[in-house]
Amino acid sequence: MANNNKLQLGPINYLILGIAVILLIIGYCVMAGNEIVISPLILTIAYGVLIPLGLLYKSKPKE
Numbered sequence: 001m002a003n004n005n006k007l008q009l010g011p012i013n014y015l016i017l018g019i020a021v022i023l024l025i026i027g028y029c030v031m032a033g034n035e036i037v038i039s040p041l042i043l044t045i046a047y048g049v050l051i052p053l054g055l056l057y058k059s060k061p062k063e
Contacts, residue, residue, distance in 0.1 A: 007055065008058075009054075009055075010059050012057060012059055013054050013055070013057055014054075016050055016053055016054035016057065017050070017051065017054035017055075019050060020046045020047075020050035020051045020054060021046075023042055023043075023045060023046040023050065024043065024046045024047075026042060027039050027040075027042035027043040027046060028043070030042060031043075
Protein backbone atom coordinates (compact mmCIF):
# COMPACT_ATOMS: atom_id res chain seq x y z
CA MET A 1 0.00 0.00 0.00
CA ALA A 2 1.52 3.29 -1.11
CA ASN A 3 1.51 6.35 1.10
CA ASN A 4 0.22 9.18 -1.10
CA ASN A 5 0.23 11.79 1.69
CA LYS A 6 3.92 12.61 1.22
CA LEU A 7 5.26 15.25 -1.11
CA GLN A 8 6.89 13.54 -4.04
CA LEU A 9 9.09 16.13 -5.69
CA GLY A 10 10.61 15.39 -9.06
CA PRO A 11 13.31 17.15 -11.05
CA ILE A 12 10.87 19.72 -12.46
CA ASN A 13 9.75 20.62 -8.95
CA TYR A 14 13.34 21.20 -7.86
CA LEU A 15 13.98 23.29 -10.97
CA ILE A 16 10.98 25.52 -10.24
CA LEU A 17 11.99 25.86 -6.58
CA GLY A 18 15.56 26.67 -7.62
CA ILE A 19 14.31 29.45 -9.90
CA ALA A 20 12.21 30.74 -7.00
CA VAL A 21 15.27 30.85 -4.73
CA ILE A 22 17.26 32.73 -7.37
CA LEU A 23 14.39 35.24 -7.75
CA LEU A 24 14.23 35.66 -3.97
CA ILE A 25 17.93 36.47 -3.83
CA ILE A 26 17.60 38.91 -6.72
CA GLY A 27 14.51 40.49 -5.17
CA TYR A 28 16.19 41.11 -1.82
CA CYS A 29 19.34 42.45 -3.49
CA VAL A 30 17.23 44.85 -5.54
CA MET A 31 15.39 45.85 -2.36
CA ALA A 32 18.72 46.64 -0.70
CA GLY A 33 19.33 49.08 -3.54
CA ASN A 34 16.17 51.03 -2.57
CA GLU A 35 14.25 50.00 -5.67
CA ILE A 36 10.79 49.92 -4.09
CA VAL A 37 8.79 49.29 -7.25
CA ILE A 38 10.54 46.31 -8.82
CA SER A 39 11.54 44.31 -5.73
CA PRO A 40 7.99 43.67 -4.40
CA LEU A 41 6.98 42.47 -7.85
CA ILE A 42 9.89 40.02 -8.02
CA LEU A 43 9.27 38.77 -4.46
CA THR A 44 5.52 38.39 -5.08
CA ILE A 45 6.19 36.27 -8.14
CA ALA A 46 8.63 34.10 -6.18
CA TYR A 47 6.52 33.70 -3.04
CA GLY A 48 3.06 33.76 -4.58
CA VAL A 49 3.56 31.85 -7.82
CA LEU A 50 6.77 29.86 -8.09
CA ILE A 51 7.06 28.35 -4.61
CA PRO A 52 3.45 27.05 -4.54
CA LEU A 53 3.81 25.88 -8.14
CA GLY A 54 7.03 24.06 -7.30
CA LEU A 55 5.40 22.30 -4.36
CA LEU A 56 2.09 21.44 -6.01
CA TYR A 57 3.14 20.57 -9.57
CA LYS A 58 2.71 16.90 -10.40
CA SER A 59 4.24 15.54 -13.56
CA LYS A 60 2.21 13.26 -15.76
CA PRO A 61 2.79 9.56 -15.02
CA LYS A 62 4.66 7.61 -17.66
CA GLU A 63 2.61 5.01 -19.44
